[in-house]
Every structure is written in C-alpha cells, then in structure tokens.
Amino acid sequence: MSEHLHLSVALDGAGWHPAAWREDDARPADLFTAGYWVDLVRAAERGLLDLVTLEDALSLQSDDPWAPDDRTDRVRGRLDAVQVAARVAPLTRGIGLVPTAVVTHTEPFHLSKSLATLDYVSTGRAGVRVKVSTSATEYAHVGRREAPAFDRADYDSPQVQQVVRELFGEAADWVEVVRRLWDSWEDDAEIRDVATGRFVDRDKLHYIDFEGPQFSVRGPSITPRPPQGQPVVTALAHSTVPYGLVASQADLGFVTPRDAADAGAIVAEIRGLQQAAGRAAETVHVFGDLVVVLDDDPATAAARLRRLDDVAGSEYRSDARIFTGSAAQLADLLEEWSAAGLTGFRLRPATLPHDLLQVTERLVPELQRRGLFREAYEATTLRGHLGLPRPANRYATGAPVAAATTA
Amino acid sequence: MTDKPRKQIHLAAHFPGVNNTTVWSDPQAGSHIEFSSFVHLAQTAERGKFDFFFLAEGLRLREHKGRIHDLDVVGRPDTFTVLAALAAVTDRLGLTGTINSTFNEPYDVARQFATLDHLSGGRAAWNVVTSWDAFTGENFRRGGYLAQDQRYERARTFLATAQELAASWRGDEIVADKSSGVFLADADAGRFAHSDAHFDIAGRFDVPRSPQGRPVVFQAGDSDEGREFAASAADAIFTGHGTKEAGQAFYADVKGRLARYGRRPEELLVLPAATFVLGDTDAEAAELAHSVRLQQVSGATALQWLEQVWNRDLSAYDPDGPLPDVDPVVGEPSVAKGRASARAYKDPIATANEWRSLAEAKHLSIRELVVEVTARQTFVGSPATVAATIDDLVQSDASDGFILVPHITPTGLDPFVDSVVPLLQERGVFRTEYEGETLRDHLGLAPLPAGAR
Numbered sequence: 001m002s003e004h005l006h007l008s009v010a011l012d013g014a015g016w017h018p019a020a021w022r023e024d025d026a027r028p029a030d031l032f033t034a035g036y037w038v039d040l041v042r043a044a045e046r047g048l049l050d051l052v053t054l055e056d057a058l059s060l061q062s063d064d065p066w067a068p069d070d071r072t073d074r075v076r077g078r079l080d081a082v083q084v085a086a087r088v089a090p091l092t093r094g095i096g097l098v099p100t101a102v103v104t105h106t107e108p109f110h111l112s113k114s115l116a117t118l119d120y121v122s123t124g125r126a127g128v129r130v131k132v133s134t135s136a137t138e139y140a141h142v143g144r145r146e147a148p149a150f151d152r153a154d155y156d157s158p159q160v161q162q163v164v165r166e167l168f169g170e171a172a173d174w175v176e177v178v179r180r181l182w183d184s185w186e187d188d189a190e191i192r193d194v195a196t197g198r199f200v201d202r203d204k205l206h207y208i209d210f211e212g213p214q215f216s217v218r219g220p221s222i223t224p225r226p227p228q229g230q231p232v233v234t235a236l237a238h239s240t241v242p243y244g245l246v247a248s249q250a251d252l253g254f255v256t257p258r259d260a261a262d263a264g265a266i267v268a269e270i271r272g273l274q275q276a277a278g279r280a281a282e283t284v285h286v287f288g289d290l291v292v293v294l295d296d297d298p299a300t301a302a303a304r305l306r307r308l309d310d311v312a313g314s315e316y317r318s319d320a321r322i323f324t325g326s327a328a329q330l331a332d333l334l335e336e337w338s339a340a341g342l343t344g345f346r347l348r349p350a351t352l353p354h355d356l357l358q359v360t361e362r363l364v365p366e367l368q369r370r371g372l373f374r375e376a377y378e379a380t381t382l383r384g385h386l387g388l389p390r391p392a393n394r395y396a397t398g399a400p401v402a403a404a405t406t407a
Numbered sequence: 408m409t410d411k412p413r414k415q416i417h418l419a420a421h422f423p424g425v426n427n428t429t430v431w432s433d434p435q436a437g438s439h440i441e442f443s444s445f446v447h448l449a450q451t452a453e454r455g456k457f458d459f460f461f462l463a464e465g466l467r468l469r470e471h472k473g474r475i476h477d478l479d480v481v482g483r484p485d486t487f488t489v490l491a492a493l494a495a496v497t498d499r500l501g502l503t504g505t506i507n508s509t510f511n512e513p514y515d516v517a518r519q520f521a522t523l524d525h526l527s528g529g530r531a532a533w534n535v536v537t538s539w540d541a542f543t544g545e546n547f548r549r550g551g552y553l554a555q556d557q558r559y560e561r562a563r564t565f566l567a568t569a570q571e572l573a574a575s576w577r578g579d580e581i582v583a584d585k586s587s588g589v590f591l592a593d594a595d596a597g598r599f600a601h602s603d604a605h606f607d608i609a610g611r612f613d614v615p616r617s618p619q620g621r622p623v624v625f626q627a628g629d630s631d632e633g634r635e636f637a638a639s640a641a642d643a644i645f646t647g648h649g650t651k652e653a654g655q656a657f658y659a660d661v662k663g664r665l666a667r668y669g670r671r672p673e674e675l676l677v678l679p680a681a682t683f684v685l686g687d688t689d690a691e692a693a694e695l696a697h698s699v700r701l702q703q704v705s706g707a708t709a710l711q712w713l714e715q716v717w718n719r720d721l722s723a724y725d726p727d728g729p730l731p732d733v734d735p736v737v738g739e740p741s742v743a744k745g746r747a748s749a750r751a752y753k754d755p756i757a758t759a760n761e762w763r764s765l766a767e768a769k770h771l772s773i774r775e776l777v778v779e780v781t782a783r784q785t786f787v788g789s790p791a792t793v794a795a796t797i798d799d800l801v802q803s804d805a806s807d808g809f810i811l812v813p814h815i816t817p818t819g820l821d822p823f824v825d826s827v828v829p830l831l832q833e834r835g836v837f838r839t840e841y842e843g844e845t846l847r848d849h850l851g852l853a854p855l856p857a858g859a860r
Binding site for chain 1: 431432440441442446465466467468474475477478479480481482483484485487488489491492494495496510511512514515518519521522523525526527528545546547548549581583585588589590591592593594595596597606607608609610611612613614615705706707708
C-alpha cells in the first residue's frame with residue numbers, strides 16, 4: 001500500500017510541553033513506573049501506529065539545550081529507554097519500539113546486543129534512534145573524554161562544524177559496528193549437530209574487525225542475529241551533516257520542516273546524499289516531526305496551548321513545527337507534506353495522554369477514511385510495517401553484494 | 408542446636424550457560440536465545456517461590472586453538488534487556504544480572520540498575536564481576552588490560568561509585584504537585600562528584616531513587632581479596648565449595664569478616680551455585696547422573712578439556728584411548744581464551760601426573776577421566792534425599808541456600824519445583840508464598856534507609 005503514510009509517536013515524560021505534567025489527565029507521579037509506559041504504548045498500538053520512539057539522554061532534562069537549568073517546576077529524571085522498550089515488549093504485539101541511544105558515550109558492542117535482544121523479546125519490532133551528545137554535562141557524567149569545545153553562539157563557524165562532522169562521523173562508525181555485529185552470526189549458524197558435537201558452525205560466525213579513530217571492535221557479537229536481521233536504525237536530523245548520517249547509515253530519518261516547501265527541500269537533499277552514498281536503490285524513509293496540540297475544536301486547541309504556556313511561564317518553542325488544531329486539519333497538513341516527499345510522520349504529543357489519544361482516536365480514523373492509513377497491522381515486524389525487506393547478511397557466502405546495507 | 412530456629416532456605420534459578428554442564432544435545436533441549444525459554448525458566452522459578460533468577464555474562468565468544476569454541480552453547484542475550492523484559496512476565500521474582508566493572512562506566516551501570524529496579528518494582532540485583540583480559544577488551548573502546556594490583560581496586564571503586572550515584576537521590580524529592588507547580592522539592596537532587604584514580608565524574612544523576620534504593624549486590628570471587636570485597640560491600644556471595652566441611656569453613660570465614668565492617672552475619676548471604684539430578688529413587692538418580700555426565704562430556708569435549716590443561720594441541724589423541732604421554736606446556740594459556748577454567752590448574756605438570764596415575768589405577772580413557780575429574784552434579788537423588796541434603800547443608804551453616812543450575816534449557820528446573828520445593832515447604836524451611844515485594848524482602852535484608860549506600 002504505497003499510498004499509505006506511516007505514522008509514529010514520540011513519547012517523552014508527561015508530553016513535550018513543559019507544563020504537560022500539570023494537566024488534569026497527566027500522571028507525573030507514575031513517570032518512573034512500568035505501568036505508565038505500558039499504558040501509553042498500548043494506546044499507541046490500538047491506533048495501529050508503525051512505531052513509538054522513546055527519548056533518552058545521560059543527563060537530567062533542561063530547558064536550555066546546552067546546559068543544566070536546575071529547574072524544579074518541570075519534569076526531571078528518566079529511565080533508560082532501551083529497558084523501557086524491553087519492559088513494554090512482552091505486553092504488546094504489533095507496534096515498533098524505538099528507544100534512543102546516545103552513541104557518543106556508549107559501547108557499540110553493548111548496544112548491538114541490547115538492541116538485538118530487544119528484537120528477540122519483541123519478536124522483530126526493535127529499532128533505535130541514534131543520538132549524538134554535545135552536552136558538556138553528559139561528558140562530565142561519563143568522564144571518559146573531554147567535551148568538545150563548542151561555541152554555541154557560533155554554530156556555523158568552521159571550527160564548530162568540524163566538531164559536528166567528527167561527532168557524526170563517530171555516530172556513523174557506531175552504526176556501522178552495530179550493523180556488522182548484527183550480521184556477525186549467519187542466520188543458520190546454530191546447527192546442534194549431535195554427531196560431531198558441534199553447537200554452532202563456526203564458519204558462519206564472523207569477526208567484524210572494525211577499526212576507526214574512536215574505537216575498534218573485533219566481534220563477533222555474543223548475541224545471534226536478531227529476528228529482523230537488522231533492527232531499524234533511525235536518526236533525528238536538522239542539517240546537512242546529520243542528513244548525511246541518515247542517508248548513509250539509517251533506514252529512517254526524522255526531520256523538522258517548517259512547511260511543505262521546506263519538507264520538499266529536505267527530502268531532496270537527503271535523496272541526493274543517499275545517492276552519493278550508493279544507496280539509491282534502498283528504502284530510506286523520511287518522516288516529518290510535528291509537535292501536536294489537538295482538540296475537536298481548533299479554538300479549544302489554541303486556547304489549551306495558551307493556557308499551557310501561561311502555566312509554564314513562557315511560550316513553548318521547539319525544533320519542530322508546533323501544530324495546533326483539529327485532527328482533520330492535521331490530516332490535511334500531513335497530506336500536503338507527504339505530497340512534498342515525506343513518507344511518514346513522527347508526532348510529538350504536547351500532553352499525555354490527551355494528544356496521544358487525539359492521534360489514535362481522531363487522526364487515525366480520519367486518515368483511514370481518506371484511505372491513507374492501514375486498517376490493521378499487515379506485518380508482524382517493524383521492518384514489515386515500514387516495507388523494508390529482511391536484509392541479506394553481508395557476511396553470508398553467496399549473498400548478493402548489492403543487498404549489503406552499507407559499503 | 409535443638410533450640411536454634413531453623414533457617415529459611417533461599418533458592419535461585421540460573422539460566423543454563425555456555426559451559427559443558429548445559430546439555431544442548433538432549434532432545435528436550437530448547438532455544439538458548441528465544442525469549443520464550445527465558446520466560447519459561449523465570450515463571451517456573453516464580454511458581455516455585457524462588458528468591459531470584461540469575462544470568463551470567465561473557466563479553467567475547469570463547470576460543471579454542473585460535474578458533475571459536477563450538478562444542479558448547481554459543482550465544483546469549485543482553486543482560487539488562489532480557490531482565491527488563493522478564494519483569495513484565497513475573498511479579499515477585501528477583502532479577503540478578505552479571506555486569507562487568509571493566510567494560511562499562513559507573514554512570515551508565517548505575518542508571519541501568521536503577522531503571523531495572525524501577526521497572527521491576529524493586530527486584531534488581533547486580534553480580535559484580537571484574538575481568539581484565541585484552542582478549543575481551545578487543546570488543547570495547549577502553550580495551551581490557553588492567554594491572555594485577557588494580558583489578559579488585561577498580562571493581563571496588565566502580566561499585567562504590569555506582570552506589571554513590573544511586574544514593575544521590577534520597578527518595579522524597581519528587582513531589583509532582585500539579586497545583587503548586589513543584590515537581591522537584593530539591594534543586595540539587597542527584598548531585599554527585601566523585602574523583603579518584605579510576606573515575607573523575609561530577610554532575611547530577613538522572614534516575615530518581617529506585618524502590619530498593621540500589622540493586623542487591625552479589626560477589627563471586629573466592630580469593631582472599633574477593634572474600635574481603637564481599638564482606639565489605641556485597642549482600643550475597645555465590646562461590647561454591649565441594650564438601651559440606653569446606654562449605655562450612657568458607658561460610659564461617661566470610662561471615663567472620665563482616666564485623667570489621669560493622670555488619671551482622673545475616674547481612675551477607677552465602678549462596679553457592681549447585682547442579683542437580685533427580686530420580687524416583689536414589690539409585691535411579693545416580694544412573695541418570697552418569698548418563699548426563701556422558702552427555703556433558705563428549706569425546707571432543709574431553710579432548711578440549713585436556714588441551715586447556717595441557718595448553719597444547721592434542722588432536723592426535725583418541726578420547727577413548729589413554730592419556731597423552733607428552734607433558735603440558737607451562738605458561739600463559741594459549742589454547743583456551745575467554746574462559747576462567749583455563750587458569751584453574753595452577754600447576755599443570757602436577758595435575759597431569761595426578762590424572763595419569765588416576766587413569767592408570769582405574770583404567771580410564773581420556774573421556775572417562777574427564778567425566779571422573781570435572782565437576783559432578785551437586786545434588787543427586789530422589790526428591791526426598793535432595794530436600795534433606797539441601798536442608799542439612801543450610802541448617803549446618805554450609806550455606807544459606809543455593810543458586811540452581813539446570814542442565815536442560817528451559818525445562819530443567821520443572822522437576823525440582825514440582826518435587827523438591829513441596830518437600831522443603833513441608834519441612835517448614837521454604838516459603839509457601841512470597842511475603843514481601845522486593846528482592847531485599849525475599850533475602851531477609853532490611854530496607855535501606857534513604858541516602859544509604
């Protein structure tokens with residue numbers, strides 16, 4: 001159903017608006033319980049969404065993206081996103097689970113096996129959103145390396161751009177290692193041959209021998225190849241360097257266009273980079289991110305956002321466009337933006353559960369009426385929902401070279 | 408002795424691992440990686456009212472003579488991820504993960520355990536291990552090598568640092584009062600600063616205090632340093648000892664070390680790992696145990712075992728023939744990599760001579776000798792015999808309970824839960840229902856006061 005669009009929701013705390021936790025239906029005291037996340041992901045699954053993403057970081061939230069703010073009137077504190085996804089997995093059946101992983105401070109060997117395990121416990125619904133860390137706070141928490149000298153006032157300077165290129169280069173290496181490790185076991189490596197006493201055919205286990213400026217990894221993984229072969233790799237991108245990461249290494253990029261024309265320009269840029277990376281024949285999804293404030297009556301939604309801003313004490317700003325209105329109006333906008341080349345959307349509910357339920361109970365039926373969204377899950381894996389084939393193993397003898405996901 | 412109250416036994420289920428004790432060749436043996444196997448064992452343990460589920464870890468596939476070791480189970484899931492998923496399909500069972508202090512950072516490990524403790528409602532435990540080999544280090548950013556004198560030091564410091572992070576939240580900071588708009592009562596919640604030879608970190612920890620305050624801590628080492636580490640910082644130690652007398656000596660030794668850290672004997676549990684074979688009668692169990700040993704030690708496995716001790720290629724020898732006449736190569740292990748057992752035979756020449764005499768005296772082939780000298784099942788007998796043996800070992804202070812390692816995945820624990828557990832319950836030495844919510848409750852450990860490490 002190529003005319004269908006893909007729909008996902010980004011879960012974070014009590015919602016994306018800083019005052020979300022003070023809404024009547026908010027459950028701020030439950031944020032650190034499993035039940036809270038199970039309820040939200042099950043709600044998203046009832047809406048047949050492709051996937052949910054789970055935000056994460058190695059530091060407390062801050063209104064200031066560059067430094068801690070030590071505020072006490074906002075949600076602060078969080079749980080590890082991969083584990084939240086794993087905790088939810090056995091209690092859901094269809095929806096894709098895409099936790100965030102901070103690549104700058106983590107071991108690709110550990111994350112490769114934890115994402116493979118997420119794929120096992122969800123029987124093929126795992127993905128990951130890779131995230132680069134530039135916050136000096138996080139470097140100080142981990143203590144393994146010096147934070148890059150980052151003059152935030154001068155983001156476009158050559159020095160800062162060089163740092164950005166290095167960080168995203170490391171992220172690309174991180175994904176490359178994780179992908180190689182997923183392939184380091186061929187699917188039929190486990191043979192249990194009683195006659196010869198061999199549990200595995202070791203010719204089907206492969207060293208990955210990656211060497212890069214930040215790390216080298218020998219392999220193979222300790223975890224066999226996961227059900228999807230390659231879980232889905234995603235990244236949020238706002239500019240050319242991260243677009244390159246999406247184009248060269250990801251299956252799905254999240255982008256933040258201002259309008260349909262901007263969406264078209266971003267998609268064109270990513271497609272160009274994809275071609276340059278030798279991946280023109282592969283499916284790389286590009287989803288538009290939107291913060292959503294939804295009510296049946298658009299005026300109610302607008303008033304609600306004003307009220308939330310009043311409670312928060314300042315106007316909410318976001319890297320993504322903030323949409324305020326009805327589900328039908330949002331459906332119009334999604335149609336317009338998908339005509340510009342986006343293949344799907346990641347909606348960031350301003351408040352939870354209200355705006356999530358507006359998506360699943362209002363937007364989804366509206367899109368279904370328009371013939372733009374699935375009536376039931378048609379696949380059992382996340383790759384299946386996204387129309388991505390199960391990839392051949394790059395190390396398997398006889399595997400077609402073109403099927404390898406990266407050069 | 409008669410007036411002494413009977414101790415309550417603690418039991419745990421160890422997911423069968425990658426040693427040759429795990430019999431993958433049995434027709435009943437299931438997957439070692441599908442989640443359904445983990446669910447089956449965990450739910451069986453919970454049906455048996457066990458204290459906890461236990462997962463070991465190895466961060467590089469083992470090698471033998473420069474190639475991946477293929478005779479035993481190969482492959483395992485990620486510890487935190489599978490334990491978090493198991494929290495969804497169990498209610499009370501403790502969830503113990505083995506996590507290395509060399510190939511991780513304290514901030515990450517502290518937040519992983521705090522997360523697991525939150526997501527399981529207070530059931531997380533950490534078996535702290537330390538390794539140092541460059542072989543495993545080849546899979547990680549920091550590499551592996553640690554100088555001998557730094558190994559326990561780093562583990563100790565790592566654990567202390569992680570505990571400091573867990574204790575950086577007292578537990579009363581989150582107010583989440585919608586009307587006043589106060590989410591956090593303390594703008595400094597999670598503040599930490601730690602600086603020593605191994606770690607130099609500072610900031611604010613981002614996971615609020617978990618239900619148990621911090622994970623229950625396990626320690627496995629048997630060396631003097633390991634025992635001291637356990638006495639100073641662990642809640643349980645799971646080193647095993649072959650005989651009742653050796654177990655009692657170990658028990659007395661580690662419990663005796665607690666006072667100097669201001670701790671009482673019941674604050675450190677001794678929980679050795681144990682294997683078992685059950686039969687309708689003792690004789691039937693003994694017969695079964697022998698056939699399990701033969702499944703565990705194939706001819707190829709026997710030769711490889713010998714090669715680990717001999718530290719040289721012995722592929723020309725027949726496993727059903729006599730022991731090699733050549734002597735072991737003394738020095739750094741070159742044959743077997745990624746396993747602790749290669750270091751267990753400190754004087755390989757003496758071991759070889761001893762085994763040759765034993766084989767000669769009893770007319771044993773290589774395979775028969777390895778069956779004879781490598782670990783036998785701890786408990787072999789009818790359910791009544793095994794229940795009585797376990798009870799006796801616990802009541803006579805050889806242990807506080809056992810971590811049971813089935814040899815069949817995932818159903819190997821079923822007969823124990825069905826036949827031995829009810830007998831222990833009849834004896835009044837094992838719970839019939841969970842009495843508490845958290846793993847600390849199950850283990851009889853007092854709740855930690857806020858801010859305590």
